[in-house]
Amino acid sequence: MAKVRGAIVVDTVTCKGCSLCVESCPTDVIRLAAEVNAKGYNYAYMENPEACIGCANCAMVCPDSCITVYKVKVAEAV
Amino acid sequence: MALEVKDIIKPENLVYAKTKLLTERMLHYCPGCTHGVVNKLIAEVIDELNIQEDTIGVTPVGCSVLLYNYIEIDWHEAAHGRAPAVGTGIKRLRPEKYVFTYQGDGDLAAIGTAETIHACNRGENMLMVFINNGIYGMTGGQMAPTTLEGMKASTCPFGRDVEHDGNPLNMTSIVATLPGTCYVTRQAAHTAPAVRKLKKALRKAFENQKDKKGTSFIEVVATCSSGWKMNPVQSNKWMEANMFPIYPLGDIKDV
Ligand SMILES: Cc1ncc(C[n+]2csc(CCOP(=O)(O)OP(=O)(O)O)c2C)c(N)n1
Ligand code: SF4
Ligand code: SF4
Numbered sequence: 001m002a003k004v005r006g007a008i009v010v011d012t013v014t015c016k017g018c019s020l021c022v023e024s025c026p027t028d029v030i031r032l033a034a035e036v037n038a039k040g041y042n043y044a045y046m047e048n049p050e051a052c053i054g055c056a057n058c059a060m061v062c063p064d065s066c067i068t069v070y071k072v073k074v075a076e077a078v
Numbered sequence: 079m080a081l082e083v084k085d086i087i088k089p090e091n092l093v094y095a096k097t098k099l100l101t102e103r104m105l106h107y108c109p110g111c112t113h114g115v116v117n118k119l120i121a122e123v124i125d126e127l128n129i130q131e132d133t134i135g136v137t138p139v140g141c142s143v144l145l146y147n148y149i150e151i152d153w154h155e156a157a158h159g160r161a162p163a164v165g166t167g168i169k170r171l172r173p174e175k176y177v178f179t180y181q182g183d184g185d186l187a188a189i190g191t192a193e194t195i196h197a198c199n200r201g202e203n204m205l206m207v208f209i210n211n212g213i214y215g216m217t218g219g220q221m222a223p224t225t226l227e228g229m230k231a232s233t234c235p236f237g238r239d240v241e242h243d244g245n246p247l248n249m250t251s252i253v254a255t256l257p258g259t260c261y262v263t264r265q266a267a268h269t270a271p272a273v274r275k276l277k278k279a280l281r282k283a284f285e286n287q288k289d290k291k292g293t294s295f296i297e298v299v300a301t302c303s304s305g306w307k308m309n310p311v312q313s314n315k316w317m318e319a320n321m322f323p324i325y326p327l328g329d330i331k332d333v
Contacts, residue, residue: 020110020314046083065096068092070092
């Protein structure tokens with residue numbers, strides 16, 4: 001169905017677990033991990049990677065520029 | 079066949095990455111702080127306009143005092159509230175440079191009110207970025223001139239009482255009335271659409287300098303989750319419900 005697929009890479013060292021990316025994702029891809037990073041923050045990760053459309057909304061709102069975004073066009077499955 | 083994440087994460091599929099103008103330093107701001115988003119957007123715009131070598135920023139006193147550590151351009155640190163005066167000096171000596179100031183509401187709208195108004199009134203050909211989080215973030219969340227009526231701060235724990243403390247000061251509306259300003263807008267950075275709009279406004283403001291139009295003034299209605307004592311997501315919701323009615327978003331002046 002999906003015509004595009006996306007993926008994000010979160011810099012888990014600099015992520016501060018603010019959750020703004022989680023809120024901004026239109027397809028509910030991101031969650032905060034139960035584990036914490038060295039600074040003690042529950043960092044963001046892709047919980048539902050198949051749902052990512054590579055829109056970069058999460059990266060736009062991230063105050064700490066932790067998110068890198070990738071996107072590919074995929075042939076429509078019939 | 080299902081596409082795997084590792085097939086998507088390839089250089090040729092890259093659509094967004096941290097701009098190279100941001101240094102490797104980790105930002106000192108609290109989680110979710112609007113300062114981080116605006117710092118990043120300024121870096122992106124300078125990069126996209128390819129004016130890194132020709133841009134001089136002036137940092138304030140406040141939480142963003144260390145901004146000069148984060149963007150790879152030339153900087154000058156100003157005393158509290160004096161960024162517009164310092165920016166004026168730089169721009170007059172080096173009119174070919176792109177100059178911008180970056181200030182919080184305590185800096186720009188309290189101790190620096192005179193500098194703000196006179197720089198705008200003289201129409202100094204520079205950009206002034208105004209981060210309005212309604213509070214003195216750095217020093218512990220004291221009431222600012224911009225604090226909303228009824229809003230709690232450490233120096234008004236029962237909420238701002240306008241009888242006693244005066245009314246919230248709307249600097250952006252004031253500077254829009256001055257003939258020296260060419261572009262005055264109020265923006266936010268809490269959602270992806272807001273971020274995209276703010277970035278456009280920043281780009282336009284830098285371009286206005288090339289056209290010698292006068293002062294561009296961009297207010298960003300912002301949060302301070304530490305000072306407001308809410309988490310970043312709650313802070314954004316509170317800002318939408320309470321700040322936006324008093325500080326409505328949009329262009330106020332564009333000549
Ligand atoms: C001359 C002078 N007076 C007072 C201070 C103390 N001071 C430091 S930051 C600040 C207010 C900062 O608030 P704001 O400009 O709103 O920025 P924020 O920290 O919220 O980003 C004050 C009063 C100072 N550093 N210098
Ligand atoms: S917006 Fe950035 S800092 Fe905040 S949780 Fe997401 S990746 Fe981490
Ligand atoms: S105190 Fe407020 S303004 Fe300062 S860094 Fe923290 S959230 Fe940002």
